[in-house]
Amino acid sequence: MNYIHACLLKKRNMLVVKSLTILLLSCIAFKLACCSISSLKSLPLVGHLEFEDVHPASKDFGNRSQLLPLAILHPKSVSDIASVIRHIWMMGPHSQLTVAARGRGHSLQGQAQTSHGIVIHMESLQPQKLQVHSVGSSNPFVDVSGGELWINILHETLKYGLAPKSWTDYLHLTVGGTLSNAGISGQAFRHGPQISNVHQLEVVTGKGEILNCSERENSDLFHGVLGGLGQFGIITKARIALETAPTMVKWMRVLYLDFAAFAKDQERLISSDDKFDYVEGFVIINRTGLLDNWRLSFTPEDPTKASQFKSDGRNLYCLEVAKYFKLDEDKKNVMNQEVKESLSELSYISSTLFSSEKNAKPNGQGKEIHVMNHVNLMFKNRDTL
Numbered sequence: 001m002n003y004i005h006a007c008l009l010k011k012r013n014m015l016v017v018k019s020l021t022i023l024l025l026s027c028i029a030f031k032l033a034c035c036s037i038s039s040l041k042s043l044p045l046v047g048h049l050e051f052e053d054v055h056p057a058s059k060d061f062g063n064r065s066q067l068l069p070l071a072i073l074h075p076k077s078v079s080d081i082a083s084v085i086r087h088i089w090m091m092g093p094h095s096q097l098t099v100a101a102r103g104r105g106h107s108l109q110g111q112a113q114t115s116h117g118i119v120i121h122m123e124s125l126q127p128q129k130l131q132v133h134s135v136g137s138s139n140p141f142v143d144v145s146g147g148e149l150w151i152n153i154l155h156e157t158l159k160y161g162l163a164p165k166s167w168t169d170y171l172h173l174t175v176g177g178t179l180s181n182a183g184i185s186g187q188a189f190r191h192g193p194q195i196s197n198v199h200q201l202e203v204v205t206g207k208g209e210i211l212n213c214s215e216r217e218n219s220d221l222f223h224g225v226l227g228g229l230g231q232f233g234i235i236t237k238a239r240i241a242l243e244t245a246p247t248m249v250k251w252m253r254v255l256y257l258d259f260a261a262f263a264k265d266q267e268r269l270i271s272s273d274d275k276f277d278y279v280e281g282f283v284i285i286n287r288t289g290l291l292d293n294w295r296l297s298f299t300p301e302d303p304t305k306a307s308q309f310k311s312d313g314r315n316l317y318c319l320e321v322a323k324y325f326k327l328d329e330d331k332k333n334v335m336n337q338e339v340k341e342s343l344s345e346l347s348y349i350s351s352t353l354f355s356s357e358k359n360a361k362p363n364g365q366g367k368e369i370h371v372m373n374h375v376n377l378m379f380k381n382r383d384t385l
């Protein structure tokens with residue numbers, strides 16, 4: 001046999017060995033998957049594991065990452081979550097099954113996905129009745145499920161004249177989803193993000209234990225889970241800090257073309273605690289019609305000047321502020337004067353002051369319209385800008 005033939009034979013043998021190894025590994029993986037599936041199927045759950053229709057959990061809002069899970073757990077109780085996680089923990093490290101909690105799937109990069117693992121659909125968790133604790137308390141709070149939407153919490157707490165201290169702009173996100181990140185909106189400059197306004201959590205750990213945690217109890221777990229992107233446990237309940245909900249709000253937007261001026265003004269406002277109750281800034285990628293969209297919700301302070309303002313397609317920086325006040329003519333006049341003074345210290349383009357006033361009166365159809373609802377829901381419109 002000459003040298004070339006020997007080399008070719010060696011190469012072919014290597015190829016056969018490689019193919020057999022891959023086949024063997026695939027068989028092991030397949031067998032493990034089959035074992036996993038059958039052992040998971042045998043778990044006594046109040047909810048259920050879905051093995052067929054798993055595509056909905058393979059996508060998220062960002063639409064950039066697609067990972068197909070082995071199954072979706074639709075838990076009906078916290079013990080469903082604990083049972084599945086404990087079961088996977090008992091399988092040991094060779095099982096390679098991973099778990100991801102999923103709220104609304106509004107992540108952008110697959111944070112709530114897992115390849116061939118179990119996605120826990122947190123909204124399926126049997127919603128406990130939201131329990132608002134307010135009577136005689138100077139520190140009111142609400143106990144909620146980890147799969148609860150912030151919009152539902154707002155509606156419920158408003159019945160007691162209360163609202164969570166810290167928000168996201170968009171409210172159709174879950175408690176677990178935003179507490180695993182940070183949860184930021186225009187109230188964060190005063191109260192901190194949502195993760196700074198939680199008294200206590202109930203968490204299912206990686207071993208399947210159900211633990212309570214707070215600053216004082218299991219504090220490592222508490223601080224790990226808050227902002228932990230679901231890597232330290234699954235949030236099944238949260239105790240959220242509340243405050244008295246405002247009754248009226250004056251809501252304003254001003255525009256800048258110069259980023260440095262915009263940033264300077266924003267810093268000035270967030271470092272002074274009492275000028276406004278809500279401060280947020282954002283960039284407007286100025287496409288045709290976009291600017292006009294949100295103007296519809298506001299009245300320009302000076303309509304003539306505002307109509308003359310031309311952005312010429314340049315990107316704009318928008319400072320958004322709000323001031324809460326009471327429905328009383330004298331108090332309103334004082335508030336307007338204060339707002340005027342605060343605005344006079346800023347260097348926005350003078351023709352671009354837009355404002356809007358909202359009140360919290362019931363709308364007569366038995367539904368409460370509330371300023372926080374308006375502000376935070378209408379901010380949602382910004383996402384369409």
Ligand SMILES: Cc1cc2nc3c(=O)[nH]c(=O)nc-3n(C[C@H](O)[C@H](O)[C@H](O)COP(=O)(O)OP(=O)(O)OC[C@H]3O[C@@H](n4cnc5c(N)ncnc54)[C@H](O)[C@@H]3O)c2cc1C
Nearest residue numbers: 103104105106107111168169174176177180183184230235
């Ligand atoms: C239109 C839009 C508007 C937004 N507005 C804001 C805003 O104003 N402010 C802001 O801060 N963010 C905002 N976000 C970002 C948003 O807060 C995050 O994407 C958040 O994670 C989405 O929540 P979700 O319920 O969809 O969670 P998912 O995307 O489903 O999950 C997010 C992460 O949390 C984990 N997780 C989910 N539930 C739990 C749980 N119960 N226990 C432990 N871990 C869990 C997941 O595994 C994942 O890692 C916005 C996103 C979108 C798409």
